[in-house]
Amino acid sequence: MALWRLWRRPTLLVHLIAFGLMVLVPALLFSAYLIVQFSQQQQEIAAAQVNDTAEIVSNAIDREIYGLLTSGRVLAASPTLVDGRLAQFHERTAAALAGTFTTAELVDRDMRVRVETQEGFPPSGERFADEALARNVLDTHQPAVSGVSFREKRGEFVYQVALPVRLEEGVGYVLVLSKATTSFEAVIADRNLPSRWSAIIKDTAGKRVFAAVTSDGRMRARQISYDNPSIIEAIGNAGMGTDLIEASTVSNLSGWTTTVAVPSAVIGRPVMRSWLLLVGVGALLLAFSVALGITFGRRLADPILKLSQQAGKIGRGDPATMISTDIAELAQVSKVLAQASRERREAEEQNRFLMREMSHRAKNQYALIAAIARRAANESADTTQFLATLSEALNSLARSADLLSSGGWHSVSMAELVATQLQAFNSGSHQIVHDGPALSLNATAAQTVGLALHELATNAAKYGALSTPDGKVAITWTCGENLTLSWRESGGPPVTKPRHSGFGTLVTQKMTARGLGGSVDMDYATTGIVWVLTAPLDAVVPQQESGESGIAGDGGD
Template identity: 55%
Template sequence: MAADAEKTGLLRAGLRPFRMARRLRRRPPLIAYLIGFALVVMAPAILFSVFLILEFDRQQEEVALTQVADTAEIISNAVDREIFGMITTARVLASSPSIDANDLANFHLRTAVALDGSETNAALVTPNLDVVMNTRLPYPSPPRKVTYPPAIERAFVTGEPQVSGVFYGPVAGETVFYVAVPVRRGDTVPYVLAINKSAADLDEVVAARQLPHSWTAEISDDEKRSIVRVAPDPAEPAAPSDDRALEAEVRSQLSGWTTHVTVPGSAVERPIIRSWALLAWGTALLLLFCIFLAWYLGRKIARPIEVLKIQAERIGRGEPASAVSTEIMEIGEVSKVLAQASRDRREAEQQNRFLMREMTHRAKNQYALIAAIARRAAKESSDTTQFLATLSEALSSLARSADLLAGRGWDSASVAELAASQLRAFGAGGQIRASGPEVKINPSAAQTIGLAFHELATNAAKYGALSVDEGRVEIDWTLADDFSITWREIGGPMVVEPKRSGFGTLVTQKMTARGLGGSVHMAYDPAGVVWTLRAPLDTILAH
């Protein structure tokens, strides 16, 4: 018998955790609901952040690709200007009378003087590809054949200037290129004048573009020989491009050379990776904070609820029960209600249901207004930073109106209190005067007019009367057949009507007029902005 009793006790002890787990699945504790609520609230913000990062990634790649293409075009044009200058110089020298007089000694002297300091040299070549004059050598010097003849041969054949590729010049002792300009005399081409230049001199042309550190720019001739290469480490060979790299290539119509600009994918993706890392860290920290807050609030609320449960059980048994002492007002009120009669308790429950419906209605109106503001701000903003700033200011204005209405039980607010609440944030002191009869307006009108006050004050603080010490703002309202309110700026800088309407214009004019079923007139008087609102009484006054 003792053994059976022991087995039964062990069996019950083993089943107890399973029963507890099943009970938790059926009725999760308060902290689980709080954590779930926090996650639900966080999810839209996280998803929106992910969308913004993906959109930023796409725009970043488009901008980078445009910059790479523009840079390749700029470098190619800069090199073309250098080559065109050499061609122009060669054409001027080729028209020298000394060539016609076959006075090559004089031509050698004049050409050497003309090219002095230009880091270029000239050579006169015959159709047999003999160099009869070279400014690098004294005149006369033994005739010698052209080292790299393709461009000179094309110049003799076409009669048009030609640009060579790069090659090693034995006389110059370095890698050079040249422009070959035909010396035309009637229909014949007795000579070609070749102006040559060190390929290393083009490094300065490319370096003047000041490429970002990780970018690579390379210019190669029509035979794919590298002329100039600017890279983070020019001593290293060009690495094979990865799939993520951004590349642009421009071929010069003048020289036939190709300019290739490459940006590694890591340079483009680095800001995106930082954004993802910040989002991950921010999400983790926010999640930990929400869990801690849910745990703290769960304990704060659960403890008096447990005491309240004991009180309810005692009341159910007909035993006397004193009110629960707690810091949470609602639980204390419920404790008092439980101590009352059944009739009072039912009335309290009905009142609670009414309050919940009213709060839901208020919340829906608030969410709808915030959603409309967000859509307008997103439509009018040119980038994410401007959108977030605009939305933050609008929400701050709504929060001040909400604080004022909350202090009045969400029943009404006076125009004077509304103006003071919205304009206090701008610290204008005695620069603002508000006058008019005592008018109680409904919550919807208070939020709409409050948002308009905020936008008008923001504009005045930036550009208008509140931007200078001698400026002031006068707010006057009247109540007759309809409600009329005027915002007038005096003593500020001269007003210039904006060429385009932004988010502030939408709020102060279109949204205000549409939301209150009235009309708004905005006058950009040089002496100061004047804003006037007229609305019917049934959309303004509190019921």
């Protein structure tokens, strides 16, 4: 049972240890992911490097062969061959090739060797050993590169380049330059590569031309089988297995294949070291996390228990004092708990105040609507006119209420009030313009002025400036000790003063003046109605409200 309770509701100590593990395990998993990525990147880098190295080695071999072909072209163009002075050609060629570990043979069209720098002049006249190479040059008139072969006279493996010697009557000879394959060691010895990298070069027949393995940062020659050699032979038996990363490149010049390889185990060594390091460090961090969880769990458990006791006192309504702790967050929680009871009482009092305020607002609205209804009923000739008048007035009040609700029923901008009330009369067009300083109206002023503007606009749309396309209405206001708001119409039909006052006149003059404690001047000028409201500024700007609204009070008349 104890284990079941511990599983369902673990202690703080268990939570802290679990938290340490939750922080540590993702870090270890991420480290493992990085190692895996590192391993893949190492493999990709190694594969790219192996491929590049194969191309570099192949190009280095090609440069060596191309250099030999260049030397052969120079020798093949010697005037001594054109004049048939073979003895002099032998002498000059032997001198030119001295110290280069290269021998030259001049083969005629009958495959007889006419000049051989390895012997004296004249040679024995034996047939050339690689007749296929010489025939190819004679037939194609193009240089050719042979595969590798063992020359008993030289006692070593060599490769040959053969070039046509052009005389006046055509290709008369084939000049063959032979060079030991061991000369390639100096060509690729400067490749700076890690240990156990190997390279093997095969000719077109699959025979070993040259093989090398990296030792002490340099590629050194390695003797392996001549026929069908294997790259694994070049690497040697070093316990690396047969899993290799390798790449091959075929030379366009010689047709030889250069293969470079490295055991995968060489690349995997740093990855394995990383795994071992991760396991070791992970074990240490796990032990450290558990130790930290136990230490801090015991340190936190006691003040948290005291906090729970403090919360219990607050729930029962008992006074709760702050606990003593050196942990800032727990001390802050205790302080908050100590203030919770007082703040709850304050919140309850605030709720009661808000309910009273909402009740006060509702009463004001009901009184205002009742006053408007009575006025509309007194001024309406029939039920239809009464309903239309009341509906328009209520719509105007609703628009003002929407603006007030967005401001918490505290204030509304004069510019927003004008734009909202006149929106139904195309207030965005060129016919209606308004201008004035930034001014906020309280709830009573907003409802009173909004209703007056609506009535003025309704009258202008029916009979005044807004009834014609050329009519204009200018609304301006200024602020000083008093608010002065003016409505001026122009461009409409000629104006005549009405014979009797209706609901609109009552709203725009009497109700507005009384509601704001000011005065209204209504001028029925022939060019257009001019309506000017003057009211004390403190009666229209937001302030602490008390009592009923001015319009609602007027409703009792």
